[in-house]
Structures are given as structure tokens and as C-alpha cells.
Amino acid sequence: MSAAHDTERAMPLVEMRDIVKTFGTINVLRGIDFEVGEQEIVGLLGDNGAGKSTLIKILTGVYTPTSGQIYFEGKPVTINSPQDARQIGIETVYQDLALVPLMSISRNFWLGQEITRRVGPLEVMDKDEMASRTRQALLDIGIHIRNPDEPVGSLSGGERQSIAIGRAVYFGKKLLILDEPTSALSVGETAKVLEYTRAAKDRGMSVIFITHNIGHVHKVADRFTIISHGQKVGDFRKEEVTELEVANMVMTGEVPERLRLIPTGAGGED
């Protein structure tokens, strides 16, 4: 990453530098640089076991890196727990862990930061307010729900993802991490989730979209970062590569001759 390049582009929202993670004798990450710009959707691609989950878990505070430094909005940060990550504005939507199925949409939406009002000495949840603001907040990014009191369990997988995304947008998070959000969804639902991802970007958020299937992310991503065997294969803007080339890189872990010659600065790990 050349110094000249830094001046060309705006300061990235997140920068992870030379991240190394070892579990015992196994090197899972061998010095990875990873960055996400402001209002940028980055597709983080890699085969199963490539290390993308570990990288993201370091960013969200589930693991601490063996070595390396994370910068958030230009400032060095240490993220020791998911709470820390949340605090600075990183929201992760896990496929199964985002919502509580038996609780209503509105209760899920406000979980952990419920609206309360005081009744005498008591703090009471303001359910009406919570319901109406949930409905409005989701409507704002284009998600229509019929009844905020409906249990989340009665929604489809795509609708659940959408609501989790809507929640992150509403609470003014800066970075949204979607972990394999579309792997269990139908084509139609995937399209909806991608649309809300774009809506999140339009509202000023950056998004990391983790997947091993380029087809799911190609439409919305601005840039792809490809990881293989704990090392970065390359970093490519969407215009520079074809879907097929990305898919091949995910599979083989090697950059084709043509791309090595492109002087993007953002590409390659040289």
C-alpha cells in the first residue's frame, strides 16, 4: 500500500494492518491488510477455511489478534469484546444469531436499548412508541411490515435479515458486517437483502459482505477482497475484474496475469 495512494482516496473507515492470528501452532491469518472505505460495500470472499471469519471475528472483538493493529476512522483502537465493537459503531448481522424468533419484531428491534418512560419511580417500556418507531424506521429504508407485534419467527429468512439490517441503519451504525447473509435465501429474497444493503450504503454506512459465492455479492459490492489460506490474494475494484476471474481467484488463490499488471495500488499484496 503506497503512501501516494493514501492521498488519492479518502481516509478509510476501517483499516486492519498486518493482522496475524495463530491458534496454538496453526497460523490462521498470516499478516493481512484489510480496509473498508467510507460508504463502501466490500465483498470479503474466500473459500471455507480461508480465514475470513477469523478476520471478521477479530474486527468484532470475538478474538484478539496475535499481532497487528486496527484503525477505526483513522484512530488506533483495541477491540476486546463484541461490546467494544458495538460501542464504536460496528454492527454484525449473523445469519442465525441476529434476532430472537419468539419475540416480536418491535421487541427485537429495540433489544438492549428499549425506549422507556417514567411512571412515578418506575421505568416502563413504552411499547406504543417502540412499535410505531419500528414501523417507521423500517419503512424509511423500504421495508414494509404489517404488524410490529408479530413474532419474528413467523417471518422468512430474508425478512429477518432485512429487519436486522434496518435496525443497524436506524441506530446509526457506521459499519455493517453481514456474515453469509444470503446463503440460505431464495433468489428473490437475496435480491431484497441486496437492495437493503444498498439502502444502508445510501444512508452513509459501510458494509462488509462476507460470502464464498461471488454471484451473491457482485451486484452491490464496490470492491472485493479475496482471502486464501490466511493471506490476501488481492483487492480489486468491481470495474477491474469479471465475476469469473473473482470466482477463479477464490478457488485457486492465485491472481491471473492480466490483473497483476493493473497499477491500482489497491490490488495485490506485494
Added chain:
Amino acid sequence: MSSYSSATRAAPATRQSNPTRFTIIILFAVALVSLLFAEQIAAGWIALGDRINISRRDFNLTEIIAIIGTVLWGLFALWTAFSLARHRDQSIRDYFENNTPMPPALTFATVSIGLIGAICLLIAAQVLTGWVPLGARTNILRSDLNFVEWATIILGIIWGGLCLRTALGFSRRESPAWSWGQWALFIMIVAGLIIFMSGVFDLPTLAPARSGLSISDNLSGVLLILMPGLLLILSALAAYRILAAEYGAPAPQKAISGDLVQRARARDIAGKRSPAGQAIRNRLAKSPGAGAIIGFVAIFTLFSIATDLFLEPTSLASALSNNVTRGLVAIGTTMLMISGEFDLSVGSLLGVGGLMFMGLVTGVFPPGIPPVHPVFAAIITIAFVCFLGFVNGFLLVKTQIPSFIVTLSTLLMYRGIPLVFIAGGRTLRYVDYFNEPPYTDISRVLIIIVVAVLLIGLGLISRTILIDRIRQFRETLSSYATNDNDFRTLGLIFNFIVLAINAFIVATIVILLVGSLLDQLNQLAQGSAYLTISFFDLMNGRIGSLPIIGDVPQNINLRMGVFWWFIAVIIFQFVLNQTRYGNATFAVGGNAGAARAQGINVNRVKITNYILLAFLVAIASIFDASRLQSIDALRGQGLELEVIAATVIGGALLSGGYGSMIGALLGVFIFGMMQTGLVLIGIDARLFDAIIGLIILVAVIINNWSRRIKS
């Protein structure tokens, strides 16, 4: 709509075989039972029982109606069965959507519902006026009508009207009638079973009276009595299956590509036509107390019909007073279970708490400490038991061992304390140490302040609870017209019952508090500055007089504990539904990962719930010791399973994330009603556990069914 029906046109081919065959068999059974019944009344050749009239010239109007009616009904059922057997592809959907003629099976269902409606209205008329010759009128004077009779009249009119309206809907091709009809029949099957069972309960009195023989000698007489019920159930079942089979047809496959609104609409359409089961399931997912409400109403009705003694204040009061311990512990267990854990050690905790309290008051335990004032004893007991609850939670969180194992070991360990300190099966009795109860002089001013604080605090809490319930009820009511859900009426009724139960509890407590406030003021005005009362009585003594109602007769055993129990229900319902902590509790049990991701400290919530449960157990142990004024080493043994049973009956899921305080209350009510009711109707008390077991099984089956929504 057109694409919808064209997509389903192919469906009948896949839907012949078993469901229809079974329906045909039921229809044949209906025909058989009706014809046998008619034959028995008319000729008496088949020895189903004693013939009602010996001479054929003596037939009265009821008998003539019964003979003609059952013959026609039997033939109708036969005709329907043959028609179904020949044309298995009769489509009800086509009738509603494409104006095809009404298929015979649907005719059968329509007539069934219409007849049920007519019979309900006739029964109501008979009970009210005695004009319709359905049988002997229960009471001659209208002023004599009792609660059950009034309920019969009102329910008969409402239900009869609804059924007739549904039948009319069928004839007018109103598709909502389709799901309506299923509900009507489903409820008729349940009601039919209740009537059938109450007939079974009445047998010991009915059957011998008619013939002077015992039941086993007169099995045929028994059959005769039960046949109308059987006929009703079978007919309703056949009609239900006819309607439901069509619902069970493969859902239309429609490519859904639109946005969520479109999806929602598609789901609305699907929902309108979903099988009844899906609707119940959705409903249950919304209100965890629903199953308990159904159970409570059914069992309450059953016992009210089966025995006159059940609705006596004596029985109801003892059913309540005997369950204060279970009731309090069930509240805490429900909280804990919602957060995904449970506690087997509550029985031992109760034993430890009782020993601690009684031991401190008498100076026996802990050894070497002189007797202390009961109030201090209570405070120390609560603190100690809460600590043991904390130990449960701490061990669970730190070791990550499942709560079953952790609390099984603490169950055994904690029991050691009373076993060691109350030697050899002895009973630690208060009267062995002191001659008179621990009387205390309490300043009436203090009482007034405490009561006033309670009144204001509970007033605020119950206001928010009631507002919430009223909001729910009004929402259901206002969306009623636009709501296409199959279950909207039942939903409305549920919300109303929940509101009514809450209002009842709040009203009870407010009346008691205001009453005692006025009483204390009055006494104060008369110059009596101190109330002398035993601490035991204050906790769980017999209530001698109630405001408004006046003196409670000696034989009614209503205890102070019931009052405290209701207060605890209100407080914890507030905590669970109206506070952030309650939300966290649901989330921790429902999906710990999601809760953690939203910044909730899962371990802390679990430990807190263990402590809350221990707190309630401690209170319960003080009540228990106060009532009996004694304690023995095995006190509380088996409580854990009873309470988990009551909680599960109340609708909480062992796996967490689901449950309600209304459920905890009704679960214990059901438990208490069974205890009292089974004795009253003369069923061997040894069967009690077996019947509770059966109820748990049914409750869990219903729970699991509703839980499928989770995945």
C-alpha cells in the same frame, strides 16, 4: 384470485387416499350410531339399555323427534359417505371460488353446523323457559337460575347464533365461513368431549338410579346415556375432516418476486386459507398463556358441571390457600425458564428456608444463637436463601454445566442442611418452645404508611399492566373487521380473558388494601394506636374478614398468603412485560447469541433470575412455616417437579424464551383445581399424579406444536 385457483386445480389428484378414507369411516360410524339409537328408542330390540317407554303408543314428542331425527341423520351420513367414496375429488374450493354446485360433503358439514346452532338455541330456550320439550326443566322458577344455567343460556344463544351464521355463510359462498366452520366444529368436538366426559362422571349417580343396578351390571344403560354425546362428537369430527381435508391440499405455488408487501399479501391470502392448526400455532406464539387459558376454562367448566361442591367458596378457597407455595415458586420458575434454565433445587431451598426461619425464631438453628424476632429471622432467611440461589446461578454460568445437573447436585446438597440439623424424623415445632405465638404490637400509623405505599406502588404497576392489556384488547377489536386470520374471534376472547383475570386480581388487591386502610384509620380514630398480631398470622394466617364481603365463615380457609401471592403475580408480570429486564429475560432464553450481540449480559440475567427464584422460595418457605408453625427435615420434597409441572402446564417452554405470568398463575390454578376437584367428584386420590402426568403430556404436545414456529 384466478391464478390462485387454477394453480390448485390439479390438487385433488394428490389428496385421495387416507384422509378421505378415514372421513368415510367416520361417516359410517355416524350412520351406525344414529340408526342404532333410533332403533333403540323406537323398538328397543337391540339391548342398548332399558327402553324408555314400553308401549309404542306412549311415545312423547321428544322421543318422536329423536327417532325421526336420528333416522334422517343416519341416512344423510350414509348418503354423504357413499358420495365421498364415489367422487373423491369434490372440491370445496371450487364451490367458493368458481360457483360450482355445493358438493354433498360440504352439504353434510353445512347441515351439521346449522343443526348444532339450532340445538344450541333450543337448549338455551329450554333452560330459560322450559317450553321446548327437550327434557325436564332444571329449575321451575326463572329466579332460581344458577350460574351454570345462565352460562348455558348465554353461551347457547351466542354459540347457536354464530353456528347458524356460519351455515348461512356456506350457503352464500362466503369463503370466511370455510375457516369459521372449522373453528365451530373444532370447538364442538372439544365441547362434545367435555359433555361426554361429564356424562361419564355422572354415571355413578345416573345409571344405577334408572335401573337399580351398578354400572357394570348395566353397561347398556350407560351406552344409552352416552350415545347422544358420541353422536355429536362423531358428526362434528366427520364434518371437520371434510372441511379440513380441503385446507390440507397443497398450497398454491406462486413465484414470489415482489417486495415484502407483496409477500405479506401473498401470505395473507395463504393465511386466510391455512389449515386451522397453523392459525392456532400463530396465535399461541403470540400469547403464551393461551393454552393455559383453554385448559383452565375447560377444567373449571368440567368440574363445575360434574359436581355441585366445586363452586362452593370452601372448595375454591382451599384450592387457592393450599397452593400459595407452589404459586410463588412457579412465578420464579417461570422467569427462570423463560431465560432458558430451570432449578431442581427449589424443594431443598424451601426446606432450608423453613429451617432457617423456624430455627432462628426458636433459637435452635444455627446452633448457639438465641431466639430472634420473627422479622429479623425472615430477613436473614431471605438473605441466606438468595445466596444459595446465587450459588446455583454462579455454578451454572462458571462451569457451563447444564442446569439439570447443577441444580440436581445442589438439590441433594442443600437437603443435607435440614437433614443434619433436624435429627431423626423429628418435627421442629414452635409450640415446643413458646407457649404463645410471636405477638407483636405494630403501630397502626406504620401499617397505614405501608399499606398506602403498597397501594400507590401497585396502583402504578397495575395501571401500566391494565393499560397494556386494554391496548392489546382494543387493537384486536379494532383490527377485527379487517383481520382475515382464522383465529380472530378466539384471539379476541383470549385477550378479553387475560384482561379480565388481570382486572380481577388488581381489583381484589385494591379492595383488600383500601379496606384495610380504612379499617386501620377507623381503629386509629377510636384510640387504638397499636395492632397486636402474630407474625405468623400476618404472613399466612386465615383471613377472618374481608372488606365489603364482611366476616369470612369459619369453614372457609382463605389465607393471607393468597393475597401476597397475587401481589407477586402483579409485580412479576410487570417485570416480565413492561421492563427492559423482562425483555432481556425473553431474549436470553429465546436466542442467547442475539441477546449477547445486542449487548445484554446473558450470565448476569441468568444469575439474577436464579436469585429472584430463590427470593420467592424464601418467601414461600416463611409462609409455609408460618402456616404450620413447624418444620421437618423433608419439607418441600418433590416441590421442584410439581412446580415445573405447573409451569409447563402454564405454557412455558423448557427450552426458554416463551412463557407468561398468567400462564404461571393458571398452571398452578389447574394444579389446585385438579387436587380439589378430583376428590370432590370421587375419583381415587391415588390417580392424581397419573392425571397430572397426562395433563403435562398434553400441554407439552401443544407447546411443541406452537414452538415449531421457532424454526
